[in-house]
Amino acid sequence: MPRERDVAVTGIGLLTPGGHGVEETWKAVCQGRSLARTDPELAGLPVDFACRVDGFEPDAVYGRRLARRLDRYAHLALVTARRAAADAGLEPGGPRADRIGVVLGSGCNSLDTYAREFAALAQDRPLAVSPTALPRSVPNMVAGEVALDLGARGPNFTVASACASGATAIGVAREMLLSGACDIVLTGGGESGRSRMAAACFAQLQALSRRTGDPAAAMRPFDTGRDGFVLSEGAAVLVLERPEHARRRGARVRAVLRGFGAGADAHHPVAPHPAGEGAERAARAALADAGCAVGDVGHVNAHGTSTPAGDTAEALALLRLFHGSPPPVTATKSVLGHAMGASAAVEAALTVLSLERQTVPPTANTRRQEEGRELDLVTVRPRPVAFDVALSNSFGFGGQNAVLVLAAP
Known part of the structure; x- marks a missing residue:
């Protein structure tokens, strides 16, 4: 039954290591095989593998001039926003463009650009610093470039909540619609975590899997042998609007965003609360916002980063939330890798597809869970499930927790 605070999802765009669109990515995650492999850009680093988007040539998509103005995270987000807008039947720069907003998430944006430009300064070559360094690097430009490209003149900004950024952006976009600030919002996230700086930093934090001899078996969420995540890149953009607005323009409603919950662990800069208390609070807040009971939830798309501490905390939170019997759970980072600020948006989009396709x-690679902390984890092959409500979990450094409640229209 529609609710006053429901927001319609009327368009989806996806660009991931699984493929250049919605159907390609869905097919890849349903095959349940990790896409991680040795990455030449990371050669010589302690961890030299990642999941990357292949066959995407920015010069061919945007033309050389625009492509050179954008950084990788914006390259990925811009084409994805175009596809989401097309899926929703939006015409760029229409007469109501001032009522179309853009809210995107990004966790670390342009570390490679920063490293390159700082190197010029360190070599006492200030005139070698590119004049495009700032406009291609500052986080807000991922949203700004999308607005410029699509002629969206409504509120426009980027949010940053580490690896929860994409979900936070979606939650904020919903609030903007409910407040009446916009009629339509393009929201989600874009990120390329495959920079040498990011790889070096996360390796030093012991957050990455060290299975350099077998990258495809590296990421194994909730498995007893997990040892860290795999860096990735990608983008996902959802088009959100109030249901009555979607009906007036004859748009297809793919799902509804029913609730959003967020909060902080206030526990540690990079480690989650060991019992997952913040994650549980965010989930309960999202369900309360949605007007849903725990028993209404038929599926959880887990954050599932394959880190020892992170997966334990999330499993404990889910077990408490669902009184020891969670519904079917998947962790799609096991296939696509961890695209940092974009991952939450990718997983929200995949949750919409799960609802549509029931x-x-x-989950790839997971074979044995911790005793006493077992979830109903879907492995090996896709599982048909009849359900109307799902959770999409996202957490990040700084104790960030964000949970979305998505439902069938």
Whole structure:
């Protein structure tokens, strides 16, 4: 039954290591095989593998001039926003463009650009610093460039909540619609975590899997043998609007965003609360916002980063939330890798697809869970499941927790 605070999802764009669109990415995650492999850009580093988007040539998509103005995270987000707008039947720069907003998430944006420009300064070559360094690097430009490209003149900004950024952006976009600030918002996230700086930093934090001899088996969420995540890149953009607005323009409603919950662990800069208390609070807040009971939830797309501390905390939170019997769970980072600020948006989009297709894609590589902390984890092959409500969990450094409640229209 529609609710006053429901927001319609009327368009989806996806660009991931699984493929250059919605159907390609869905097919990849349903195959349940990790896409991690050795990455030449990371050669010589302690961890030299990642999940990357292949076959995407910015010069061919945007033309050389625009492509050179954008950094990788904006390259990925811009084409994804175009596809989401097309899926929703939006015409760029229409007469109501001042009522179309853009809210995107990014966790670390342009570390490679920063490193390159700082190197010029360190070599006492200030005139070698590119004049495009700032406009291609500052976080807000991922949203600004999308607005410029699509002629969206409504509120426009980027949010940053580490690896929860994409979900936070979606939650904020919903509030903007409910407040009446916009009629339509393009929201989600874009990120390329495959920079040498990011790889070096996360390796030093012991956050990355060290399975350099077998990258495809590296990321294994909730498995007893997990040892860290795999860096990735990608983008996902959802088009949100109030249901009555979607009906007036004859748009297809793919799902509804029913609730959003967020909060902080206030526990540690990079480690989650060991019992997952913040994650549980965010989930309960999202369900309360949605007007849903715990028993209404038929699927969880887990944050599932394959880190020892992170997966334990999330499993404990889910077990408490669902009184020891969670519904079917998947962790799609096991296939696509961890695209940092974009991952939460990718997973929200995949949750919409799960609702549409009544199917939960499998988690790759996980074979044995911790005793006493077992979830109903879907593995090996997709599982048909009849359900109307799902959770999408996202957490990040700084104790950031964000949970979305998505439902069938």
